[in-house]
Amino acid sequence: MDHALVRSEGVSEILTASPSNSRDASWERFESLYRSSRDDVYGYVLTLLREPAAAEDVTALAFERAYRRRRTFDRRRGEERAWLFGIARNAALDELRRRRRVATLVTDPEDVVEASDGDGAEVALRRTAVQNALAQLPAREREIVALKFHAGMSNAELARVLGVSESNAGTLLYRTMEKLRKACNATA
Amino acid sequence: MPQLDHDSIDPEVAATLDAIDATLAGEPVDARYADIAEIALLLAADRPEVPPAFAHSLDQKVERRFAAMGLADKRPRQRRRWSGFWGAAGALGAGVAAIVAVALVAGGGGGASSAPSSSASGSMTSAASSAGSAASAAPAVRSPQHSPPTTSGSVANSAASSATSSAPGQPLQPPTTGRKVVQGAQLNLAAAPNRIDDVAQEIFNIIGQANGVVENSNVTQGGPGGNANFQLSVPSGSLGQTMSQLSALNYAQVVSRTDSSQDITDQYGAATRALADARALRTSLLKQLAAATTTEEIDSLKAQINDAEASISSDQATLNRLNHQVNYSEVYVTVQARTAPAAVSQGGGGFGVGKAAHDASRVLTVAAGVALIALAAITPVALVLALMWWVGSALKRRRREQALDSV
Numbered sequence: 001m002d003h004a005l006v007r008s009e010g011v012s013e014i015l016t017a018s019p020s021n022s023r024d025a026s027w028e029r030f031e032s033l034y035r036s037s038r039d040d041v042y043g044y045v046l047t048l049l050r051e052p053a054a055a056e057d058v059t060a061l062a063f064e065r066a067y068r069r070r071r072t073f074d075r076r077r078g079e080e081r082a083w084l085f086g087i088a089r090n091a092a093l094d095e096l097r098r099r100r101r102v103a104t105l106v107t108d109p110e111d112v113v114e115a116s117d118g119d120g121a122e123v124a125l126r127r128t129a130v131q132n133a134l135a136q137l138p139a140r141e142r143e144i145v146a147l148k149f150h151a152g153m154s155n156a157e158l159a160r161v162l163g164v165s166e167s168n169a170g171t172l173l174y175r176t177m178e179k180l181r182k183a184c185n186a187t188a
Numbered sequence: 189m190p191q192l193d194h195d196s197i198d199p200e201v202a203a204t205l206d207a208i209d210a211t212l213a214g215e216p217v218d219a220r221y222a223d224i225a226e227i228a229l230l231l232a233a234d235r236p237e238v239p240p241a242f243a244h245s246l247d248q249k250v251e252r253r254f255a256a257m258g259l260a261d262k263r264p265r266q267r268r269r270w271s272g273f274w275g276a277a278g279a280l281g282a283g284v285a286a287i288v289a290v291a292l293v294a295g296g297g298g299g300a301s302s303a304p305s306s307s308a309s310g311s312m313t314s315a316a317s318s319a320g321s322a323a324s325a326a327p328a329v330r331s332p333q334h335s336p337p338t339t340s341g342s343v344a345n346s347a348a349s350s351a352t353s354s355a356p357g358q359p360l361q362p363p364t365t366g367r368k369v370v371q372g373a374q375l376n377l378a379a380a381p382n383r384i385d386d387v388a389q390e391i392f393n394i395i396g397q398a399n400g401v402v403e404n405s406n407v408t409q410g411g412p413g414g415n416a417n418f419q420l421s422v423p424s425g426s427l428g429q430t431m432s433q434l435s436a437l438n439y440a441q442v443v444s445r446t447d448s449s450q451d452i453t454d455q456y457g458a459a460t461r462a463l464a465d466a467r468a469l470r471t472s473l474l475k476q477l478a479a480a481t482t483t484e485e486i487d488s489l490k491a492q493i494n495d496a497e498a499s500i501s502s503d504q505a506t507l508n509r510l511n512h513q514v515n516y517s518e519v520y521v522t523v524q525a526r527t528a529p530a531a532v533s534q535g536g537g538g539f540g541v542g543k544a545a546h547d548a549s550r551v552l553t554v555a556a557g558v559a560l561i562a563l564a565a566i567t568p569v570a571l572v573l574a575l576m577w578w579v580g581s582a583l584k585r586r587r588r589e590q591a592l593d594s595v
Contacts, residue, residue, distance in 0.1 A: 027253070034250050039238050046236040056242045063246065064254050093588035100591060130230045140592045149212075149231035155205060167197040174201040177208065180231075181223050 030070045033080050034063060041088050043150035047134075048092050048143050058095050062088035082160040085151060089143075089161055096139070126184065133183035141176040148173055280569075368456040368510065371424055371517040374446040375434055381525040383439035384409040388416050390437045391521060395420050398430045401516070414525040421516045430519070440523060456510050463503035470496040 041062060046055035065087050073083055134145060147153045147161060159169035197205075207221035211228045379387045388407045395402055404419035422430045435442050470493055477489040 031250065038243070038246065039235075042238045042242075043235045052239070055236075056239070056246075059242075060246055060249065063250065067250075067254055090588060093591045096591035097587060126226065127230050127234065130227055131234060134231070134234075138593070143592065145231060148208075149228065150235040152212075152232075155209075165196075170197055170205050171201055173208075174204050177204065177224055177227065180227050184227060185223070 026070050040151040044146040047146035058091045062091045082157045085161045129184045133180045144176050368453045368514050370450040370513045372448045374520045376443040377440040377523045378443045378526040379440040381414045384414040387440045387523050394433045398426045416523040418521040420519040424517045427517045459506045466499040
């Protein structure tokens with residue numbers, strides 16, 4: 001009796017599939033998170049630390065930690081972006097603590113009195129005024145600005161990263177904006 | 189666009205926040221919020237740009253999945269140190285729990301193994317109380333200097349007796365120098381059900397070698413149980429040796445042993461004096477009879493002599509009985525068939541499903557006990573570690589937050 005060997009459909013795909021597919025899923029999620037958040041994390045960290053070299057180190061460190069802990073992420077405890085910014089925040093605060101311990105001279109903030117050629121003089125002045133006002137804010141309020149405007153977070157995400165209630169986060173943001181507004185108006 | 193929960197926040201604040209969100213979303217806002225909207229736009233436009241070199245470098249690292257990461261992460265070493273600490277703490281806790289569990293189980297096991305001796309002392313106590321005033325008399329038996337013969341009068345008056353139990357193979361020898369002491373013993377043995385006859389034969393042999401007498405015996409063998417009882421009379425001089433031999437039989441083990449003694453020196457002396465008095469009276473009466481002249485006088489003396497001889501016979505019998513009690517000790521031996529596990533330890537039993545089930549349940553019971561004890565020991569350690577972890581986390585969080593205030 002002759003029996004033709006027939007392979008069921010899909011067997012080839014199963015046989016050739018990588019055994020680490022399940023692990024690749026977490027990697028793909030991480031990579032997507034990295035692509036969408038890299039610039040935001042850097043912007044947030046730099047605003048907080050005000051030192052580009054340290055911001056680069058902390059940003060890289062935050063992503064490395066996130067990569068190592070990607071399997072421990074629990075979606076029930078919040079969105080991935082809030083989780084990532086929590087890691088970045090801890091790394092940045094550790095950097096601030098380290099600076100305080102070694103008592104190194106923090107690099108002066110860059111001269112923000114720069115105006116692009118395309119901006120009008122009035123806009124350039126307003127921009128400079130905002131930058132100066134931001135530079136005068138304490139770190140805690142600068143962090144709120146960074147999370148809201150540089151990382152593009154919603155108020156709910158901001159609250160999750162800071163570990164406060166949403167109304168609390170909203171109030172903090174409101175006060176910070178009021179400070180900035182008054183500082184800008186005083187300059188004007 | 190998500191709106192804030194206006195119920196839990198000031199309306200003015202909520203309106204401002206909504207205006208900010210609307211501005212960032214490119215929607216028009218009320219003129220009242222023009223300043224805030226402008227600042228929001230300027231802040232958003234002023235987001236720091238990632239330097240291209242750094243972006244490229246980080247992209248590559250991510251692409252390599254941080255495989256050859258040369259990042260200046262100051263934390264790994266510290267984290268390893270902390271994980272080592274927690275690992276050591278966990279191992280220490282587990283070790284302490286294991287030691288406590290083993291110690292407690294060993295202590296419990298010791299208690300279990302000492303159960304037979306407890307049982308032995310229990311029987312000793314009952315024997316002692318049946319003998320009466322054992323507690324006060326026992327020291328006199330063990331240490332003669334505490335109860336010298338010269339003070340034995342009071343002991344005799346109180347019908348001094350003692351009963352005590354000793355370890356098998358160490359027969360007690362009460363002080364008998366110049367004293368009339370009645371000794372006795374009771375021995376409870378356990379043997380395999382199929383060895384009752386062998387034990388009985390061993391007992392007979394030992395009694396025969398000691399020139400003793402088996403006054404009474406009762407041996408029952410067959411079925412799962414079996415028992416034997418012996419009432420033995422052993423020469424007091426060889427009581428110690430005989431008890432040693434009875435305590436070391438090939439097919440039986442001692443469950444309990446009780447040695448007793450009773451000082452009858454005063455009782456013996458009274459009987460001796462009564463006999464001597466009766467004999468003296470008879471001698472006197474015989475002399476009077478020889479000198480008697482009248483019939484009435486002779487008849488009266490003969491009657492008194494008969495009474496004296498009866499008294500002599502009675503006193504002599506009493507003295508003989510006391511001598512026998514002193515010279516021969518009563519020994520009661522009981523042999524009981526024991527249960528299967530002991531038979532196995534003697535090498536005479538087998539291994540069956542019942543025994544396996546019994547052993548298995550015993551193992552499970554002990555394992556559950558060990559687990560319970562370990563859990564009880566680990567729980568406080570775990571609570572302390574959890575508290576330390578919680579406090580450590582809170583302190584770390586607080587220090588991080590303080591870093592924001594110091595800048």
